[in-house]
Amino acid sequence: MDSWLPLPDVAEAMGVPITRVRQLVREGSLLARRQDDGVLRIPADFIHGDVVTKGLPGTLTLLADAGYTPDEAIDWLMREDPSLPGTPLQALRDNRGREVKRRAQALGF
Template sequence: MSEHVLATEWLTIPDLVDQLGLGVSRVRRLIEDKHLGAKRVDGVLKVPAAFLRDGEPLGELHGTLIVLADAGFDDEEAVDWMLTEEESLGATPIDALRAGRKAEVRRVAQALA
């Protein structure tokens, strides 16, 4: 699956601490609670920059990551899915979410279960 993931800018935990103005433990909690998706890239836990908007986690991301977890996706698979062109959306799920197509993205995610 990951060979189709579009190139993206990745943020490390220290990057997120700077961008969000939060402590390391709070940033890790955002990831654990699925407000942000993260995966290991070259052994380092990273979050796609597209998962943030205006210095905050993208609000629509949380519910979508929960739906993916309920569908059996682990964190890494969920991040890959969000960044992979989805034919039925005509875009990557994260781009569709950022464009305000939350219900459509979640419908597609639910159908994966």
């Protein structure tokens, strides 16, 4: 889960124009982080096949509502959680989104 993709690679993987990927980032359906080389990148596991990982946009909304910054949300999604097990992002990819969303909602309280 340490793999990060620059926006043009995300667009290619999804089969959409880069403007669509930028729009997804702007609207918060995807989060990106500027790396040390100055390039804006998205965690590779945010993409599943040619679509955004199921449940990710809703989870990102819940995290934003809980006051998480984009960087904090990325870190939370990629942090190991022994009670899941694995990371919240991996749980989303494994179709265990209900538990991830429940935890994200609880962060707001």
